[in-house]
Amino acid sequence: MTDAVENAVYDVVVIGAGPVGENVADRTRAAGLSTAVVETELVGGECSYWACMPSKALLRPVVARADARKVPGLSAAVQGPLDAAAVLAHRDDYASHWKDDGQVAWLEGIGADFYRGQGRLTGTKAVSVTGPDGSEHRLTARHAVAVCTGSRAVVPDLPGVADARPWTSREATSAKEVPGRLVIVGGGVVGVEMATVWQALGAHVTMLIRGKGLLPKMEPFAGELVAEALTEAGADIRTGVSATSVRRAGPDGPVTVELDNGERIETDEILFATGRAPRTDDLGLETVELKPGSWLEVDDSCRVEGSNWLYAVGDVNHRALLTHQGKYQARIAGAAIAARAQGTAPLSTERWGAHAATADHAAVPQVVFTDPEAASVGLTLAAAERAGHRVRAVDHDLAAVAGSGLYADGYRGHARMIVDLDREIVLGVTFVGPGIGELLHSATVAVAGEVPIDRLWHAVPAYPTISEVWLRLLEAYRG
Template identity: 85%
Template sequence: MTSASAVEPLAYDVVVIGAGPVGENVADRARAAGLSTAVVESELVGGECSYWACMPSKALLRPVVARADARRVPGLAEAVRGPLDTEAVLAHRDAYASHWKDDGQVAWLEGIGAVVHRGHGRLTGPRAVTVTAPDGTEHPLTARHAVALCTGSRAVVPGLPGIDTVRPWTSREATSAKAVPDRLVVVGGGVVGVEMATVWGALGSQVTLLVRGRGLLPRMEPFAGELVAEALREAGADLRTGVSATSVRRAAPDGPVVVTLDDGETVEADEILFATGRAPRTDDLGLETIGLEPGSWLTVDDSCRVEGTPWLYAVGDVNHRALLTHQGKYQARIAGAAIAAGARREGAGPDASPWGPHTATADHAAVPQVVFTDPEAASVGLTLAEAERAGHRVRAVDYDLADVAGAGLYADGYRGRARMVVDLDREILRGVTFVGPGIGELLHSATVAVAGEVPIDRLWHAVPAYPTISEIWLRLLETYRDS
């Protein structure tokens, strides 16, 4: 192994550790500002989203949801009564995961002028990074202006007795599995848990969903979890709330998993998925060399700069502001602009940035999220309970989506619900939640209303087309006016 101190460091304006969507966007903005940029990646360029999260999970879910929608349309329902073509669904997933090859993403980064370094990157001091390549050699890098940590998060598996013997699934195994297990236990009722229960149940698994709390999707309005739970049960899932796994074991290396619950019962399955939270991938980044705690979430300001460290940025999941790919990419655009502005103050780069203000404000009050189950659940901003805890004087305005003409045309027997949380003092929206088939595409209109703090009296003049599901906006406004 070559000593890092014996090799002249390669110098760049910006060094990005982590080449997922967040790191790619930081690199893109830095390069657009004329800054030389190195990107360090220890796995696949494109990161978690491209290969084990957003893309493969939504590729798996799309056929499931499309079939469910078709089964609710007269004249089409009988034609789609049969099972899904599992082989075709998995092949579709494989294509969207690029068959777990990153040639295209590497070519894109190199095409914008970034330099890709394969290997594990660690800080070794201020503005200093050492890359340990796959062959064990070490390559020191220095950053003239900034280092951006974009290493994301990892799935947390609880330390239950027997966990080391059962080869548990995390989100990675759940989105990349090559075969459908006959029986699947899913532990956790958040987004990953309900989406993967939806997928594998539709592909033929007998799903048992174990939830420690009282319901699903605890970070959304309660009715969102209730409607998704109702649909999962109707699809054949065994949903148990208020229970916890206390131990797991496999009777034989290739035998079933036996899960013991805190109520004394046991559940048997072929595979077990733990969807029980995320932890930052910061445990081996050399944070201790600059006075930070390894394995910790990194606290940042609204430009994503790490507090007390003017040259260090933590962007995406590692800062724990909003663990969503689109929010991480949003932060990356902000951080890239902030880095470019800082470089200009230091005498490098062009005189102007095309990327706008250098503060990430949407992470506080206007975070959108879609859960791609059947029905879909989508929300932006604060729930009623969150708004009340924040001290706002608010009112929840609810409407049954089944009573909107466009919803009835979309599907026979349409079931759904909408809520907007109105700030009564400012007459703006603090949050919006939709649950129902086909509502994911409604969410951006709500995001614009919440992020833009559009006054209620102006929303009356944003006229929804008839007959579409978006007419829910008119119905919500009417309900607010009349209540």
């Protein structure tokens, strides 16, 4: 950590040292710009300690067991329960036991100066840092300040919620023991992944879904197949219901959840997986005429609209709340900051240019690591139609692909390709099924590269793999 300096000048000041801030710093340092990084919690951010890494460490044993149980000759060997203590210990290792020494060392190794404390804007290109000991540092940026502070879980303001001490995604991924009963409010990615984990580790999971089904932002069949598997595993999924109040009996007692239909459910823990809000409420945005607590609107180089020095990268700009997309934005923003600082002109900000985050509009990939996995990139059928495209949805049963039967007995899955009929390119792809997460990058290349259908026909999938679904989709499209 940087020694106390009351006033320091850098080319770039980065507020937030999660994967996004780390990548902005990496790109600006690689370009020769002096860079300071400010972080109030742990270097590595949400992804390293409470999201991507611990959640996937929890999910991997669950999904691996589910896959193994469907393989002849192996299924009998994996019929027992998961070793919950070993799974949680594996998770702790991947979360670095919530210590950031290694990440701090990496940050300092690239030549960035690190300040631990709360960073706040105090005016144009000016940042103050309040350290854990109350010390104050004043930093000035010659060229850019990048806000990379991410987002936080939203807990609805229900009667009794504060005293009930509900879980958010942080508690769900860092819990030290398995609850006997867990109520999950919300059916998005966090909700279904945590339902998959804790049901498999021994909790009885009840999901409360306000809408019609799970994973509402994906194709309907994705949520349907995931719900089917969760129900078979023992989860209780209730749709069209909302929690209206929660009450915990004593410091460690059970939680009573009251529903809008008058029913009451008793549980040991309750997880609210009901959305995210930007971490911008204590950043001094008012000093530069921006609204505290707001999402920050940016151009395709991630520069805040109306500013020539302030950047908002990752979740805070609300373009795509995914770690890999935030890191993509960080590479774009870091390159743009460096180019502007060095007077490079003109910047390559045209569509698909080096300084434009075009993929955030057209080709955002996401994998939901449930059993079965769900993965998508680009537009769904409904989104494509809303956008005014003339499209055709091409569907195929993944169980009818040779590679899927070899992967698992009783394989269940589905694939959909959305084709723009005017341009004959792929606008979106969705896969659901065991092991399909690794198919997604091929779909992302097809969507981002706007590869013509006629050319995709010559991209021959290896036999016998699940990737053969590409050939079947193209055959179905051509008729």
